[in-house]
Amino acid sequence: MAQHSNKLAKIQAVTANRLLDGHVVYFTAAGEWSDWVDDVVLADGKEDADALLAKAQPSVETRHIVDPYLFEVDQEDGKMVPKSVREKIRMAGPTIRLDLGKQAVARS
Amino acid sequence: MYRYDQFDHKLVAERVNQFRGQVARRMSGEMTEDEFKPLRLMNGVYLQLHAYMLRVAVPYGTLSSVQMHKLADIATKYDKGYGHFTTRQNLQYNWPALEDLPAILEELAEVEMHAIQTSGNCIRNVTSDQYAGAAADEIDDPRIWSEIIRQWSTFHPEFTFLPRKFKFAVTGCSNDRAAIRVHDIGIELVRGKDGDVAFDIYVGGGQGRTPMIGKLIGEAISREDLLAYLESTLRVYNMSGRRDHLYKSRIKILVHDIGAEEMKRRVEEEFVLVKKQGVLELPQEEVDRIRAYFEAPDFEALDDECAELTAVMASHKRFGAWVNTNTAVHKQAGYAIANISLKPIGGVAGDASDEQMHIVADLAEKYAFSEIRVTHEQNLVLAHVKKADLFALWETLEANGMGTPNLGLITDQIVCPGLDYCALANARSIPISQEITERFADLDRQHNIGELKLKISGCINACGHHHVGHIGILGVDKKGTEYYQVTLGGSADEFTAVGKIVGRAFTEHEIVDAIETIVEVYLGLRESPDERFLDAYRRVGIAPFKEKLYADT
Numbered sequence: 191m192a193q194h195s196n197k198l199a200k201i202q203a204v205t206a207n208r209l210l211d212g213h214v215v216y217f218t219a220a221g222e223w224s225d226w227v228d229d230v231v232l233a234d235g236k237e238d239a240d241a242l243l244a245k246a247q248p249s250v251e252t253r254h255i256v257d258p259y260l261f262e263v264d265q266e267d268g269k270m271v272p273k274s275v276r277e278k279i280r281m282a283g284p285t286i287r288l289d290l291g292k293q294a295v296a297r298s
Numbered sequence: 299m300y301r302y303d304q305f306d307h308k309l310v311a312e313r314v315n316q317f318r319g320q321v322a323r324r325m326s327g328e329m330t331e332d333e334f335k336p337l338r339l340m341n342g343v344y345l346q347l348h349a350y351m352l353r354v355a356v357p358y359g360t361l362s363s364v365q366m367h368k369l370a371d372i373a374t375k376y377d378k379g380y381g382h383f384t385t386r387q388n389l390q391y392n393w394p395a396l397e398d399l400p401a402i403l404e405e406l407a408e409v410e411m412h413a414i415q416t417s418g419n420c421i422r423n424v425t426s427d428q429y430a431g432a433a434a435d436e437i438d439d440p441r442i443w444s445e446i447i448r449q450w451s452t453f454h455p456e457f458t459f460l461p462r463k464f465k466f467a468v469t470g471c472s473n474d475r476a477a478i479r480v481h482d483i484g485i486e487l488v489r490g491k492d493g494d495v496a497f498d499i500y501v502g503g504g505q506g507r508t509p510m511i512g513k514l515i516g517e518a519i520s521r522e523d524l525l526a527y528l529e530s531t532l533r534v535y536n537m538s539g540r541r542d543h544l545y546k547s548r549i550k551i552l553v554h555d556i557g558a559e560e561m562k563r564r565v566e567e568e569f570v571l572v573k574k575q576g577v578l579e580l581p582q583e584e585v586d587r588i589r590a591y592f593e594a595p596d597f598e599a600l601d602d603e604c605a606e607l608t609a610v611m612a613s614h615k616r617f618g619a620w621v622n623t624n625t626a627v628h629k630q631a632g633y634a635i636a637n638i639s640l641k642p643i644g645g646v647a648g649d650a651s652d653e654q655m656h657i658v659a660d661l662a663e664k665y666a667f668s669e670i671r672v673t674h675e676q677n678l679v680l681a682h683v684k685k686a687d688l689f690a691l692w693e694t695l696e697a698n699g700m701g702t703p704n705l706g707l708i709t710d711q712i713v714c715p716g717l718d719y720c721a722l723a724n725a726r727s728i729p730i731s732q733e734i735t736e737r738f739a740d741l742d743r744q745h746n747i748g749e750l751k752l753k754i755s756g757c758i759n760a761c762g763h764h765h766v767g768h769i770g771i772l773g774v775d776k777k778g779t780e781y782y783q784v785t786l787g788g789s790a791d792e793f794t795a796v797g798k799i800v801g802r803a804f805t806e807h808e809i810v811d812a813i814e815t816i817v818e819v820y821l822g823l824r825e826s827p828d829e830r831f832l833d834a835y836r837r838v839g840i841a842p843f844k845e846k847l848y849a850d851t
């Protein structure tokens with residue numbers, strides 16, 4: 191599987207899929223789930239990251255999301271940019287169908 | 299075509315209702331994801347990168363036009379207006395919402411379709427030769443036997459929790475169009491001693507992490523013994539197959555570990571016991587009952603020569619090329635088998651829009667006795683078309699992006715969804731395929747290269763059959779970056795072979811040039827235009843390709 195996270199990673203965030211429609215969501219500072227990667231809350235270092243993942247876990251029990259996990263993020267020009275190709279594709283949608291996925295929807 | 303009887307209807311309806319209850323309980327919190335996941339998988343529902351994915355079974359790749367219309371309607375109503383035809387002859391929707399799935403399954407049931415046996419460690423949807431019932435070279439219609447196997451295997455209580463998934467493929471003749479030697483069990487119809495239809499049983503083939511070619515274990519098994527023999531094979535696997543290691547639990551590993559001879563001995567030992575019980579003897583009346591569903595349509599008595607067709611072919615180059623590459627010889631005089639390419643240049647292999655699905659269904663109604671086939675190479679087939687209708691058929695196909703004359707050529711690729719959709723992927727497959735088709739878009743160039751099967755998988759699970767591509771491409775992940783490993787010399791026909799890795803993997807930016815280099819090396823060394831890529835490779839081996847590819851390193 192493409193890389194999700196790396197033990198030495200500095201900056202990570204939490205993502206999951208929403209139970210109802212399976213769409214990609216991101217864990218925010220308010221403890222909620224957003225469709226947009228720019229809303230993620232960041233964790234610096236392994237301890238922070240584990241704590242963040244633990245904080246996201248109750249959303250599994252409340253049936254909001256499934257399979258939360260950590261992924262690495264960079265910040266470029268104030269934008270959150272996932273490091274791996276896999277997470278870049280999850281963030282945007284299929285690279286061969288730009289009319290589908292989040293890339294096709296303007297953020298309101 | 300097979301039609302549901304009352305038991306089939308009841309069974310599928312019950313299954314839909316059960317799933318509706320399961321989805322409701324999941325959404326209300328009565329069920330955890332761990333509890334729900336195996337249940338959704340048993341109904342063909344996966345969770346992929348962007349959304350859920352529903353895999354709909356198309357048993358042995360045969361669809362009616364009514365079913366195709368329904369698949370199109372579901373794509374419009376519940377999905378994003380398209381579907382993806384897979385190497386398992388199934389159809390996948392990429393965007394259904396969880397709460398809509400019971401309604402989708404209910405709509406499928408209305409046209410005698412379902413998503414059973416498309417996932418989980420059970421006997422999966424049986425695949426077969428797309429030319430069944432039409433091919434001039436077949437011994438018998440493999441769909442009859444595929445349907446019998448389907449009925450025997452569906453919800454078989456003993457084989458619901460096998461060590462791993464289990465795939466059957468059946469071919470009607472010695473020309474293998476169903477890749478039977480890379481299936482857990484591959485069946486070839488042969489003539490038995492008495493001249494009746496009999497079955498050669500290949501066991502332990504497969505792709506994935508450990509590609510293996512199936513071994514001939516049962517030779518010319520008779521009609522009455524077919525199910526007993528298959529049951530015995532499955533029993534040996536169910537009892538002795540490993541369950542402790544995901545990568546070692548397919549039957550191919552068992553056959554490899556104990557050897558084909560020992561496998562055969564164990565199966566035959568079990569076979570004696572199963573036969574003694576007698577319940578699995580397949581009676582002729584049952585075969586006749588199933589055969590009646592697959593009777594040949596009402597063909598007209600025609601001359602095989604069609605002057606009209608010859609004339610249009612001569613005056614219309616692209617159509618002429620299409621007839622030469624995309625049609626196959628039919629057993630009935632005056633008819634042809636028409637292959638519909640789902641591989642337009644720059645397109646997504648195997649994808650069809652809702653509109654295209656409706657058009658194919660309409661064309662099937664008009665020209666092909668309302669019947670459609672899905673091929674494991676991700677194309678569609680109208681099996682019985684009058685030669686005199688081919689031009690009209692092609693014109694509509696061409697106008698709707700489905701008339702590309704590229705069957706079996708370098709742009710007719712098998713391509714898995716890869717990292718654009720698949721949660722297990724290491725790398726993208728589709729954009730690589732698109733770039734290669736664009737590089738080789740020129741039809742004269744493609745025809746000059748001749749038969750060349752290029753297959754791409756986005757990970758080692760090999761849904762894109764890369765191991766058996768004449769040229770195979772495997773996506774690998776190196777620290778979050780996509781790389782592509784190339785294999786040469788694979789093949790999935792009656793001379794099945796697993797391709798050899800040519801050398802270090804290529805980057806996304808290098809891979810298309812690498813493929814072009816391979817093709818140029820082949821063109822430079824072939825003895826004549828009749829020597830296909832695979833023949834030339836088998837003659838010269840991997841060295842000349844390697845040399846050229848890595849000349850500067």
Ligand code: SF4
Pocket residue numbers: 714715716717720721722723724755756757758759760761762
């Ligand atoms: S080969 Fe891998 S990437 Fe491609 S569809 Fe199969 S599991 Fe997904």
